[in-house]
Each structure stands twice: as structure tokens, then as C-alpha cells.
Amino acid sequence: MMTIDGRPVGPGHPPYIVAEMSGNHNGDIGRALAILDAAKAAGADSVKLQTYRADTITIDHDGPDFRVGKGLWEGQRLYDLYQDAHTPWEWHEPLFRHAREIGITIFSAPFDPTAVELLESLDAPVYKIASSEIVDIPLIRLVARTGKPLILSTGMATFEEIEEAVAAAREAGAKEIAVLHCISAYPTPIERANLSNIPDLAARLGTVVGLSDHSMGTLASTVAIGLGASLIEKHFTLARADGGVDSAFSLEPAELATLVADTCAAQAALGTPVYGPTEAEQDSLRFRRSLYVVADVKKGETITEASVRSIRPAHGLLPKYLDAVLGRKASRDLKRGEAFKADMVEGGVPGA
Template sequence: MTNAIAIAGRQIGADFPPYIIAEMSANHNGSLDAACAIIDRAKAAGADAIKIQTYTPDTLTLKSDLPDFQITDGLWEGRTLYDLYQWAHTPWDWHKPMFDHARQADITIFSSPFDTTAVDLLEDLNAPAYKIASFEAVDLALIRYAAATGKPMIISTGMADQDEIGEAIAAARDGGCRELAILHCVSGYPAPAEDYNLRTLADMADRFGVVTGLSDHTLDNVTAVASVALGAALIEKHFTLDRSGGGPDDSFSLEPAQLEALCRDSRTVWQAMGEVDYGRKSSEIGNVKFRRSLYFVKDLKAGDVVAADAVRSVRPGYGIAPRYLDQIVGTTLRRDVAACSPVLMDDLAVSVLSQA
């Protein structure tokens, strides 16, 4: 299994904090200023990267009103595909100022190309990685073309079955990609949490041997945060300044406070996962003294035999461990002891350790 990839110097894998991608998509709503503001807010929230989409309506579909090209349900009901992509696309002449702005803000920016001309544009901008969208995961020629750049690649797997995922991975490898990640994804907008079947993440990592993450289209952060505990090394969520902004993707996107919470909480989960460790933790050291131990509950003299009613297991923990109680009962004292004093090995004429 591939343990890690790197994008713009940031290591991504199970041994590193989850890589958080804020997907701008169409949430600029036709404003370059809004696009730059989204970049700034993603950085402020703690995201590792901002991702955009590089297409025009003509690179995605045909300008047709025929039934095949009509959207008849869902968020975009009543539009044609061409109209939707005309509304949602990021103009190509915005790309350079957006890349420049992201670099000034010190946040990684890359894109999903939807055809070879988009890859060419992004190469001119020195994009550090490529993301293949779920709907394009079956476009093996596009995957090979992007892979030939030698850049790291992320492939979303929404709607793809095992064979199709395998074919996409093979195309990426054949094209020259050496750093590859795949994202478990449900291509519903929004998607219900129960559709995600997060246990699939571990199987994907084992089955395909690549870094694995989650592209999450649910309306909150619960699914994404939970995915970290199941091995997600990357998380992608749509991001907007205002969920009520009226754009194509606003309604199922995170707002700044939610993105900040995702960045914080997913990294907390990753830290909490740690490793298998039964040892005493640093935060517990100060509380060891409050564990139970054995204490005398009567005044006794040297030479007395310790009866069962003379000792108890109580807090604090300055005496010997309660597991020695049976061995202590019936032993003889070497010295006087007072009630409420801890039972110590030196109090006893015979070491109970040799009897344990």
C-alpha cells in the first residue's frame, strides 16, 4: 500500500494530519472578488488547500435543448446542462489571478480539469496537483493525460464500482502518475449520511493500495470527522461564504465557521487515534495517587497478626496494591502501625511479594 503522497510539500497519509480541501466549485457566483474572499476565508479556517474547477460549458456538454440534456429533478431542475455549466463555471481568465491570490495567501490551490485543454491551462499556472471529479472517473483518456504531467492526482469515486475504480487507477498509473489518492464519494447533492457506508474506506485502502480519503456532500461535519477514525487521509468539502447565497452549490456547502470546525475536529480525531498503547499516559501521572490501595483501619502493634478487618482497599494510592489483600491477611507486623496509614511492605514480617 502507498503510505503517503505530497502536494506542494505537504505529506498526506495515515501518519499525517488529515488534508482538508475546501472546494470552491461555483460558489464564487460569478464574482472574482468573491472567489478571492473564499480563498482568504479557507486559509483563515485552517484548510490545507482550495480547489476550483476548470471547464467551460462547451468543454463539458453540447448546447442542446433535447431531452437528454434537460435536468428534470434535484437542485438544478429546469435547466439544460449547458445552462447550468454556463452559470457555474469559473472563467478561464480568472485562473491566474486566483492562483496568484492563493499563493499570496499561502494556501495551496489546484483544480479539477474536465478536458485536456483545461490540463494545459493549469500546467501553464504550475498547478501542484490534479483532481479528477467523480463524473469524469470513467474518462480514462483524461486521467491518462493529467497523469502524464507527473503531478500528484486525486480521483473521486462517486458512482464508480470496483471495476471502474480499478480502471481509473490503472489509467493514472499507465499515464505516469506516481502519487495517487482516491476519495470515497457519494455523488448526491446533498447526500444523506446513511449512503456513505464509511466502512468502505478501509476496504478501498486495502483493495487498491493507495492513499484514501473522503469527498463529503452531507450537510454537516459528522460524516467527515468520523471518516478520519476509519482511515481517511484527505477530506474534501464544498465551501462558501454564505449557504443562502443562491448559487449552484451554496446550499450544500460549508460556511466559514463550519469549515473551521471541520479542520479543528478532524485533526483532533487524528491525534486521538494514536497507536496501540496500554501504558500510563502523561496526563494520568498526577492522578495515580488517587487510585485505590491498602490502608490500615486500626492501630496495631509490632508482632500482631493482621486480621481481615484491620485493612481495607480505599483511596488514595500510597499503600500497596489491593491485589495483595489476601496475602496480607494473616501476616505478622514488624512494627507498630496507626489507623489511616498506608500498608507498606516494610510493615510486614514476611514479604507478600514472595507469596503472590
């Protein structure tokens, strides 16, 4: 279990829902503030930023190594993409202030030591290490040394890389760690979500586990809760039609509200292992089958399949006693519609 800004996160607690703003502010702080409001209204627990500058995450270079290959941003220069998507340093304080005023947690994924320094000055309650940074062990150690809870995304990572990152965080002092299964494809085809990694990560790492979900819609996230995820992260925008670097695979406000409701329902539906009729099933017990007299029988007459059958409701002997009843003599007159009881045959029914 871990605690984020006073909220317990882990098995037995409601799913923790993170709305990822990323670059969906489209360079407008007013829109960024509106995203905070919309996430709060939809029921998300927190909003996550990404804290970097284009110059701290890459360099301004035109070489082929510095261009995006296939996918949503194909052909773009890394520097230009990050310049468009980044959240300006000077926005952080008003965004953190506004989030606290409206009562939603705000935190960020830092991408270099200067980002950690900024976020520490704002008393960020938790940190996220993005998938591409899971191999940046110095950054993980730096973040872990803050003593704050740490969330690690695992997109593209081998298990050995995940294990190394978790070990580095623990060695540097991180006590509360969540590991998010993630597929770094934008968007992720649902058939490639590979959600079976979630219970495997939980069993092998002993951490809180969750899903950083880049698939379309809310299905993968809801299924993930049933597999043991405690934390869900989804990209969020006011409207996909407004465009933006991540808008194509982001949820809109009504969809985020659906995600919150469906994941909470999925978690509630898990329950605990129990057999036998539950409280909700008590009224349905009478609709089970049992043995009933379906034709009048005189005392001393032989009981046959024409006179006793297994039917609904369930006030007579269990159907398994039918063979023990057939061919026996009636101990009294039996009337059609009577629930068949053990004392209705001469000598009774053994075991009933």
C-alpha cells in the same frame, strides 16, 4: 505519501484540507477572490476550482436525457446548470495569481483536454478527477502524463472502476495518487456516508486515501480522519444565504475553521499504540486503589476486613493481595491510615 505544492500529505502528517469553490462564486470574480481569502484565513491548505465550459461538458439540448432528475437541481437542463456553475477561462489566471500571492495552493478538476491545457499553462501543482469522470480513462491518462500528483474521487464507482482508474493513472506515469471516498448525493445524509470504505480503500489500493465530503457539517470529515483519511475536500462558500448552485451543502468560513481544527485534533488524538501510564497520567496513578490500615491493629493480632481495606490512594500493596493478608498476624503495631506493606504480616506476603 504524496506531496502537493511542497506539502507532504499522508499518514503521519496533518490532514490536508481542500476548500472546493465549484460554482459558489455565483458568477462574480470578486466573490471568487474573496473565497480564496476566506479559505486562507480559515486555515485550509488549498482551494479547488472546476475547469470546464458548458459546451465541453455537455451539449445545449432540451431532451429528457439532458435534464437533472431528483435532488438539489431537479428539472434543470444540464447545459443551463453548467453555464451557471462554470468558472470562466479568463478568471483562471487572476485566481491562480491571487492564490499564490496570499500563500494558498490552488488547483482544479479538468473535465476535458482543453481544460488540462489551460491548467498546464498555469502550472497547476496537482489535478483532481471528479467522481463522474472516473470512467473517462482517456482523460485520466492525459492528466497522469503531466507527472503531477493526482486525486481521484470515487462517487458512484464500483471497486472495479476505481481499480481500473488507478491502474490507468499508474500506467500513464502517475507516481503520487490519492483516492477519495465519496458519495455523490447533494447533500449526503450522514447515515449514508459509509466511511468504512476509507480503510478498505487504503488496504486494497496502497494509495493515500481521503474523503470528498458532501454531508452537512464537519462530523463525517472528522470521523474520516480517525479511519485513516489524510485529505478532506469540502465545498466552501462565503455564506449559504447568498445562494448558488452548491451553497446548500457548503461550509461557511467559521465552519471551515472548525473543520481544520477538529480534523487536526482528530489526527493528533490517534497517536500510536501504547499501554501503561502515559506521561499525562502520571499524576493520576496515586488515585488507584491499594491496601490501607483502616483500624489500629496490635502486634500479633489477626488482620481482618475491619482493619485492612482496598481504598484510595495507591501507596500500599495492590488490592489483589488482600486475600493473602486477611487472617494473618500483624508483625508490629499498625496505625490507622498507614499504607499496608508486605512486612506488616508475619512471614511477609509471597510475590509482593
